[in-house]
Amino acid sequence: MDKLWSALSDSTRRNILLLLHEKDMNAGEIADNFKISKPSISHHLSILREAHLVYSHKEGQTIIYSLNKTTLRDVSRFITLLMK
Amino acid sequence: MDKLWSALSDSTRRNILLLLHEKDMNAGEIADNFKISKPSISHHLSILREAHLVYSHKEGQTIIYSLNKTTLRDVSRFITLLMK
DNA sequence: TGGTTATTTCGAAGTTTATCTAAATAAAGT
DNA sequence: ACTTTATTTAGATAAACTTCGAAATAACCA
Numbered sequence: 001m002d003k004l005w006s007a008l009s010d011s012t013r014r015n016i017l018l019l020l021h022e023k024d025m026n027a028g029e030i031a032d033n034f035k036i037s038k039p040s041i042s043h044h045l046s047i048l049r050e051a052h053l054v055y056s057h058k059e060g061q062t063i064i065y066s067l068n069k070t071t072l073r074d075v076s077r078f079i080t081l082l083m084k
Numbered sequence: 085m086d087k088l089w090s091a092l093s094d095s096t097r098r099n100i101l102l103l104l105h106e107k108d109m110n111a112g113e114i115a116d117n118f119k120i121s122k123p124s125i126s127h128h129l130s131i132l133r134e135a136h137l138v139y140s141h142k143e144g145q146t147i148i149y150s151l152n153k154t155t156l157r158d159v160s161r162f163i164t165l166l167m168k
Numbered sequence: 169t170g171g172t173t174a175t176t177t178c179g180a181a182g183t184t185t186a187t188c189t190a191a192a193t194a195a196a197g198t
Numbered sequence: 199a200c201t202t203t204a205t206t207t208a209g210a211t212a213a214a215c216t217t218c219g220a221a222a223t224a225a226c227c228a
Binding site for chain 2: 073
């Protein structure tokens with residue numbers, strides 16, 4: 001749970017998740033939506049990947065990232081428990 | 085949203101929320117549930133308070149903390165949106 | 169083989185965070 | 199007034215985090 005929550009604690013990463021909710025994207029496309037450098041975005045993506053919030057697969061020259069909705073259920077469960 | 089998510093990113097703070105879900109507690113009682121010092125717990129409580137995840141009121145000599153479930157709805161909304 | 173494109177890894181700088189002890193504040197009782 | 203109890207604030211330190219530019223890796227094409 002720890003990696004999951006700290007992955008979610010950064011607003012750039014939460015915005016990446018919102019982008020991927022709309023559609024799958026490659027790393028460059030994702031980076032184009034932010035002002036920070038590509039290495040920084042790559043780093044954020046690796047944190048999201050380690051938290052299992054996204055997964056990626058290679059397609060030709062590019063790497064496509066997708067939202068992993070399954071992991072979000074763990075967060076949802078925690079919040080729902082507290083709200084009861 | 086930023087203070088909210090970073091408040092949730094620390095496991096001690098999430099455990100404080102779980103404790104307060106069971107019942108309201110004063111700061112000392114909360115601290116007794118952890119190995120870290122009382123000043124550290126006090127610091128965590130102030131972060132939770134600033135994020136509006138808990139509120140507090142004085143009762144005689146002690147300060148009673150309670151879970152603020154309303155704020156959790158914002159988190160829940162974000163997660164629910166992503167899960168759709 | 170060499171060049172181009174896409175992405176990650178490396179190494180460093182600056183900022184933020186969690187934690188501690190010691191000191192300060194505040195309320196209550198003696 | 200002084201002491202005890204409950205909690206917070208202050209100041210310091212070490213670890214973790216975000217960010218960058220430059221270099222490395224990998225795939226594709228000419």
